[in-house]
Amino acid sequence: MPLIETRDLVKEFRRLRPKQGRFAAVRKLFSRDYEVTRAVDGVDFGIAAGELVGYLGPNGAGKSTTIKMLTGILTPTSGEVVVSGVVPWRHRQRNARNIGVVFGQRTQLWWDLPLIDSFRLIGKLYQVPDATYRVNLKRFVDLLDMSPFVDTPVRQLSLGQRMRGDLAAAMLYEPPILYLDEPTVGLDVIAKERIREFIADLNAESGTTVILTTHDMDDVERLCKRLLLIDHGKVLYDGAVDPLKEKYSPHRELMVRLASPAEVAVAGAKVVRTEDSRVWLSFDPKKVRAAALIAEVSAAYDVTDLSVTEPDLEDVIRTMYAERRVP
Amino acid sequence: MAYLGMRFKETWAYRIEILMWVLKPMLQLILLATVWRAVYNGHSSMDGVPLVVMTTYVSLSAMHTLLMQDNMPDWVEERVRDGLIGADMLRPMSLLEQVVWGSVSQVIMKLVLLVFVIPVAAIFSGLTPPAAIGPYLVAALLGWMINTCLMMLMSAVVFWTLEMGGMTFLYYTISGFLSGALVPLWFMPGWLAGIIGALPFQATVYTPVAIYVGQIGGGAAWQAIGVQGIWLVLLAALVALVWRSAERRVVVQGG
Numbered sequence: 001m002p003l004i005e006t007r008d009l010v011k012e013f014r015r016l017r018p019k020q021g022r023f024a025a026v027r028k029l030f031s032r033d034y035e036v037t038r039a040v041d042g043v044d045f046g047i048a049a050g051e052l053v054g055y056l057g058p059n060g061a062g063k064s065t066t067i068k069m070l071t072g073i074l075t076p077t078s079g080e081v082v083v084s085g086v087v088p089w090r091h092r093q094r095n096a097r098n099i100g101v102v103f104g105q106r107t108q109l110w111w112d113l114p115l116i117d118s119f120r121l122i123g124k125l126y127q128v129p130d131a132t133y134r135v136n137l138k139r140f141v142d143l144l145d146m147s148p149f150v151d152t153p154v155r156q157l158s159l160g161q162r163m164r165g166d167l168a169a170a171m172l173y174e175p176p177i178l179y180l181d182e183p184t185v186g187l188d189v190i191a192k193e194r195i196r197e198f199i200a201d202l203n204a205e206s207g208t209t210v211i212l213t214t215h216d217m218d219d220v221e222r223l224c225k226r227l228l229l230i231d232h233g234k235v236l237y238d239g240a241v242d243p244l245k246e247k248y249s250p251h252r253e254l255m256v257r258l259a260s261p262a263e264v265a266v267a268g269a270k271v272v273r274t275e276d277s278r279v280w281l282s283f284d285p286k287k288v289r290a291a292a293l294i295a296e297v298s299a300a301y302d303v304t305d306l307s308v309t310e311p312d313l314e315d316v317i318r319t320m321y322a323e324r325r326v327p
Numbered sequence: 328m329a330y331l332g333m334r335f336k337e338t339w340a341y342r343i344e345i346l347m348w349v350l351k352p353m354l355q356l357i358l359l360a361t362v363w364r365a366v367y368n369g370h371s372s373m374d375g376v377p378l379v380v381m382t383t384y385v386s387l388s389a390m391h392t393l394l395m396q397d398n399m400p401d402w403v404e405e406r407v408r409d410g411l412i413g414a415d416m417l418r419p420m421s422l423l424e425q426v427v428w429g430s431v432s433q434v435i436m437k438l439v440l441l442v443f444v445i446p447v448a449a450i451f452s453g454l455t456p457p458a459a460i461g462p463y464l465v466a467a468l469l470g471w472m473i474n475t476c477l478m479m480l481m482s483a484v485v486f487w488t489l490e491m492g493g494m495t496f497l498y499y500t501i502s503g504f505l506s507g508a509l510v511p512l513w514f515m516p517g518w519l520a521g522i523i524g525a526l527p528f529q530a531t532v533y534t535p536v537a538i539y540v541g542q543i544g545g546g547a548a549w550q551a552i553g554v555q556g557i558w559l560v561l562l563a564a565l566v567a568l569v570w571r572s573a574e575r576r577v578v579v580q581g582g
Binding site: 023071072074075089092094096097103107112113117120121125126 | 410
């Protein structure tokens with residue numbers, strides 16, 4: 001039986017049409033003028049213990065709404081959700097003990113107080129035994145290199161520091177499940193890498209089940225074996241990473257900068273964009289090898305600079321959008 | 328308890344705000360005592376109410392108001408608007424408990440601040456000793472609890488509207504008047520006193536302070552405390568009902 005399971009999960013938001021003018025807030029209170037949007041529209045999936053799953057989709061696809069229902073802070077409109085034998089929205093506090101949650105866009109730490117105070121309180125709230133607390137705290141402070149700033153008020157931390165603090169806070173009480181909602185958003189390369197390493201470690205060593213939402217394809221490549229792709233509240237794809245990329249984004253792009261603008265035409269590649277002296281060529285690496293293509297272009301034209309780009313998640317999603325079909 | 332400690336620490340994070348919390352009741356009680364002295368215009372008593380009772384009443388009600396104006400509606404509004412309410416709901420502790428502990432932490436902080444306010448009140452208003460200390464303390468506690476319930480009911484509005492839109496200000500203005508914190512009920516015209524007497528607001532400030540100065544004395548004091556008790560039970564039940572449905576329909580803002 002899966003550890004996390006949803007069946008035909010639906011969440012509709014009824015939103016009052018905004019009012020303008022005087023006493024808008026008061027008038028809104030008595031208004032019955034609703035508009036309904038379906039953020040999650042019949043989502044089914046099962047996730048086994050120990051999996052590390054990427055939950056992806058464009059902005060507004062319903063990712064965060066799903067995560068919020070898994071955590072119990074949103075009540076589903078219909079359908080079922082069971083996490084480790086608990087219906088989250090019905091038994092929110094019991095569910096809270098099983099899960100760690102990190103929202104990249106906002107913190108769960110106490111804004112005005114030193115980081116260590118938040119840790120201490122979380123230890124108390126979740127009734128972590130003192131010995132375990134000390135061991136975990138030391139482990140996380142070392143792993144995430146937090147010793148320089150544990151005594152700093154959270155509001156003075158950099159985004160990367162705060163994120164590390166949030167991760168540690170979510171794992172102090174050793175929950176078997178970890179939800180990460182865009183944990184690397186806005187971070188620099190080094191901070192991202194440190195956080196990815198930490199997540200990979202947790203999953204490998206403690207067997208923590210992780211659901212990760214992100215827009216960063218590197219996060220996915222580095223961490224996830226399985227992907228759930230969602231759009232307009234529906235699951236579009238559920239499976240491994242590589243087949244998805246091959247299916248939806250088989251092309252690489254070669255950008256060449258020419259000494260003087262010219263019409264570029266090479267076999268096996270298609271010009272997709274031209275801008276001043278730069279030309280973008282799209283090619284299928286299964287048909288044309290990148291090295292061969294570069295040699296050919298260099299021989300035919302006066303190339304001053306070039307680069308090859310891998311497809312990223314945005315390409316995959318864009319392609320899926322364009323094709324609009326469910327695999 | 329750990330949570331209470333945390334919220335208590337939070338209350339001390341902003342020094343200027345604390346200074347305001349001390350200055351505001353001082354200013355209020357100085358002004359009110361001055362106004363009432365002018366109203367009495369040299370008379371030592373009016374309608375059978377001695378001046379010193381009046382000034383004690385306004386000083387004490389300023390202090391009660393200080394204890395009761397906490398930042399709960401702002402806190403709830405901020406948490407809901409920024410989506411932080413999601414983080415609060417993820418803790419293994421009910422939202423209701425968290426809000427109540429927040430209020431308790433504030434009232435403790437303000438009790439500490441009273442150390443600075445009481446001497447000012449003693450100098451400017453000539454505080455009299457309480458007419459009945461036991462009933463006063465009971466009534467003061469019940470009054471605070473009723474006020475907390477009222478604040479919670481008002482704060483819950485945010486879960487439906489996602490904004491307070493100045494409602495807090497309106498609430499403070501209206502409750503300041505209806506609680507008898509500005510003008511004691513005994514000076515109000517009969518019909519108005521009747522309406523106010525049927526509302527819960529007077530149970531927050533007027534009842535304990537009137538017991539303190541002896542305007543409500545003896546059996547009447549215990550009767551007033553009984554009325555407070557009824558209000559508390561009714562309002563607490565309403566709070567539980569409203570907040571349960573608020574938690575169910577909560578919209579956690581932001582992605």
